[in-house]
Amino acid sequence: QIVLTQSPAIMSASPGEKVTMTCSASSSVSYMYWYQQKPGSSPRLLIYDTSNLASGVPVRFSGSGSGTSYSLTISRMEAEDAATYYCQQWSSYPPTFGAGTKLELK
Amino acid sequence: DVKLVESGGGLVKPGGSLKLSCAASGFTFSSYTMSWVRQTPEKRLEWVATISSGGSYTYYPDSVKGRFTISRDNAKNTLYLQMSSLKSEDTAMYYCTRDDSLRWDYWGQGTTLTVSS
Numbered sequence: 001q002i003v004l005t006q007s008p009a010i011m012s013a014s015p016g017e018k019v020t021m022t023c024s025a026s027s028s029v030s031y032m033y034w035y036q037q038k039p040g041s042s043p044r045l046l047i048y049d050t051s052n053l054a055s056g057v058p059v060r061f062s063g064s065g066s067g068t069s070y071s072l073t074i075s076r077m078e079a080e081d082a083a084t085y086y087c088q089q090w091s092s093y094p095p096t097f098g099a100g101t102k103l104e105l106k
Numbered sequence: 107d108v109k110l111v112e113s114g115g116g117l118v119k120p121g122g123s124l125k126l127s128c129a130a131s132g133f134t135f136s137s138y139t140m141s142w143v144r145q146t147p148e149k150r151l152e153w154v155a156t157i158s159s160g161g162s163y164t165y166y167p168d169s170v171k172g173r174f175t176i177s178r179d180n181a182k183n184t185l186y187l188q189m190s191s192l193k194s195e196d197t198a199m200y201y202c203t204r205d206d207s208l209r210w211d212y213w214g215q216g217t218t219l220t221v222s223s
Contacts, residue, residue: 033209035151042201042213043143043151054211086151090208094167097151 002027004087004098012104019074021101023065023087032070033088034063036081037100043086047072079105108132108212110202115217122192126217128185128202136160136180139205142187144198145216152198155187156205170196192221 003026013019023032034047045054047063050070060075074081082105087098114126126142142154155176156165164176175188185202197220203210 031208035210042215043145043210044213045209045211048209048211054209084149088151088210093165095153097153099150 001094002029002089002092002096004089004096006085006087006098006101008101009099010102010104012106013074013077014106015077015079017077017106019077019081019103021072021085021103023070023072023098025068025070025089027092028067029070029089029091031089031091032063032065033090034072035086035088035097036083037086038083046085074103077105081105108204110204110212110214112200112202112214112217115200115219117220117222118192119223120193120221122221123188123190124192124219125189126187126200126202126219128187128214130183130185130202130204133204135178135183140176140178140185141203141205141210142176142185142200143203143210143213144196144200144219146198154200157185189219192219194221197221 005024031049035043036046037043051063062073084100084102086100109131111129118124141156144152144154157176161178173191177186199216199218201216202214204212
């Protein structure tokens with residue numbers, strides 16, 4: 001199965017700061033998906049097909065990448081963005097998730 | 107609004123069985139592939155099972171194949187997960203999810219399974 005490695009595991013950012021986190025796949029994948037999870041809540045779809053925003057997701061979020069290297073960027077950090085972010089692939093069965101990047105507010 | 111409400115979780119002894127349910131509303135349930143995804147106590151997310159919109163096709167990872175069975179009742183807008191031969195490593199929060207073209211676009215609030223003697 002494809003292993004997704006997210007980095008960093010934990011990071012912090014100040015309001016207004018640009019945030020970038022990465023997801024590396026053990027084999028090439030066609031697309032990447034990103035989910036946001038806040039404490040006590042279910043995961044929420046953020047990005048699908050590598051770079052498309054899910055419904056209701058603020059435009060400060062963006063996704064990019066190809067092959068084995070993908071990233072999620074927040075253009076300007078807001079307090080409500082403090083959460084854990086998971087990448088996920090569907091290119092190869094079984095679908096797999098990364099271990100997550102925990103983003104904290106500085 | 108799309109709503110997915112799981113139920114049926116609880117404490118089960120190793121080797122035991124349990125059936126989870128997910129009541130769906132706010133969309134045409136019979137038109138969507140549905141899945142179960144679980145989150146372990148370590149917060150790791152794992153895909154558990156997927157069923158096609160009509161229920162004819164089911165998919166499982168090796169970790170649960172032969173022990174878990176996903177099913178659905180489109181007349182009742184309900185998704186199920188029958189779990190048997192439960193192990194401690196099955197302990198997790200189980201989420202019902204809607205599949206929209208390979209993206210899990212809606213998630214329920216989850217139901218907790220604990221497997222312990």
